[in-house]
Amino acid sequence: MRATCVKIHLENLKNNIHQIQSILNKNTKICVPVKANAYGHGIIEIAKSVVSSGVDYLAVATVNEGIQLRESGIKCPILILSIPFIEEIPELVKQNLIPLVYEKEFIDTLDTAASKFHKKLEVHLKIDTGMGRIGCKPEDALDMAKLIDLKKNLELTGVCTHLAVSDSFSREDIEYTNKQISLFVTVTEDMKKQGINPGIRHCSASGGTLFYPDAHFDMVRPGLIVYGYFPTPDSKEKMNKKYPFFDLKPVMELKSKITGIKQITKGTSISYGRTWTAENDTWIATIPIGYGDGLSRSLSGKLSVTIKEKKYPVVGRICMDQCMIELGEDGNPEKHLISLFDEVTIFGPGKNMNTAVTLADALGTIPYEITTLIMPRVTRIYL
Ligand SMILES: *Cc1c(COP(=O)(O)O)cnc(C)c1O
Numbered sequence: 001m002r003a004t005c006v007k008i009h010l011e012n013l014k015n016n017i018h019q020i021q022s023i024l025n026k027n028t029k030i031c032v033p034v035k036a037n038a039y040g041h042g043i044i045e046i047a048k049s050v051v052s053s054g055v056d057y058l059a060v061a062t063v064n065e066g067i068q069l070r071e072s073g074i075k076c077p078i079l080i081l082s083i084p085f086i087e088e089i090p091e092l093v094k095q096n097l098i099p100l101v102y103e104k105e106f107i108d109t110l111d112t113a114a115s116k117f118h119k120k121l122e123v124h125l126k127i128d129t130g131m132g133r134i135g136c137k138p139e140d141a142l143d144m145a146k147l148i149d150l151k152k153n154l155e156l157t158g159v160c161t162h163l164a165v166s167d168s169f170s171r172e173d174i175e176y177t178n179k180q181i182s183l184f185v186t187v188t189e190d191m192k193k194q195g196i197n198p199g200i201r202h203c204s205a206s207g208g209t210l211f212y213p214d215a216h217f218d219m220v221r222p223g224l225i226v227y228g229y230f231p232t233p234d235s236k237e238k239m240n241k242k243y244p245f246f247d248l249k250p251v252m253e254l255k256s257k258i259t260g261i262k263q264i265t266k267g268t269s270i271s272y273g274r275t276w277t278a279e280n281d282t283w284i285a286t287i288p289i290g291y292g293d294g295l296s297r298s299l300s301g302k303l304s305v306t307i308k309e310k311k312y313p314v315v316g317r318i319c320m321d322q323c324m325i326e327l328g329e330d331g332n333p334e335k336h337l338i339s340l341f342d343e344v345t346i347f348g349p350g351k352n353m354n355t356a357v358t359l360a361d362a363l364g365t366i367p368y369e370i371t372t373l374i375m376p377r378v379t380r381i382y383l
Pocket of ligand 1: 033
């Protein structure tokens with residue numbers, strides 16, 4: 001096996017699920033999004049692990065992801081969070097995946113497809129209360145629910161929305177979120193008054209799950225916190241005011257091993273473009289990881305990695321398959337500190353390690369993108 005790999009700490013995943021369960025009412029269900037290969041962690045193994053921890057629902061973005069789960073033997077309800085293309089509908093019906101619906105034509109098409117399979121297909125109605133992505137207008141929701149109710153081969157088993165700024169603590173954003181939540185309440189209450197059962201009501205991703213207990217309703221859909229990252233730097237403190245013991249542990253660890261160590265003299269340049277030149281005689285290690293593995297080239301000059309709990313800078317440009325680290329005098333074999341094939345951690349849950357958040361901050365992005373970018377050629381090892 002290659003030296004570069006991702007270790008998936010399933011015990012941390014279980015910890016995070018238990019932490020989330022501990023802040024929910026007994027009856028609140030959990031739906032874990034495992035879209036985009038479970039944010040890069042590996043869809044099948046993550047799905048199996050969270051289901052065994054008592055999670056009720058899974059969510060994916062595409063029908064193909066749903067099929068992958070079904071083919072691996074997963075039986076629980078699976079939500080499709082993005083709108084499928086017409087050609088994907090027969091497979092969706094066959095595999096009992098639950099689409100989000102909000103348009104009349106799409107609802108008609110689904111009903112026809114379900115009738116061909118002699119099935120009653122579960123659907124959840126999506127309402128756009130302010131995200132501006134998918135969903136019907138709140139004022140049209142009741143009519144949509146009535147339309148679904150009339151379809152012989154469809155069954156409304158849930159109503160949902162998505163919050164746009166639930167992880168922000170500015171006054172304006174809190175107001176916006178509360179407005180979204182109250183719109184959602186109004187709409188679902190109207191349905192009940194008209195004798196329509198909205199089924200499972202859900203609207204909270206990680207932010208709503210942590211900070212808006214009023215928005216838990218019947219189910220929450222936390223993703224990021226399941227994988228061990230708080231949505232914002234100050235959110236751990238906020239949580240600990242209310243729940244002193246609440247803690248999340250990163251699930252992913254990106255590792256490699258030293259494949260070469262050499263001494264270089266002052267003035268020697270390292271890597272393409274000669275962007276880095278040694279200011280003193282020093283020791284350089286090469287590791288077999290690069291942007292072909294998902295370690296962004298834009299991290300060149302901005303990244304340190306961990307060897308035996310100590311940080312060392314990546315120097316020069318990150319290449320497609322390799323990059324270089326400056327070890328300084330620690331690389332001198334006479335010191336017996338670092339040797340060939342020693343483990344190098346790019347990010348992970350251990351002592352003095354970066355997390356995906358550190359890398360995200362350096363790149364001006366979010367941790368979701370860091371873990372999702374890890375390429376398929378990097379073997380995932382499940383611990
Ligand atoms: C991805 C997604 C989530 C999970 O979001 P996190 O921020 O990772 O918690 C929840 N709901 C929907 C509709 C999503 O697309």
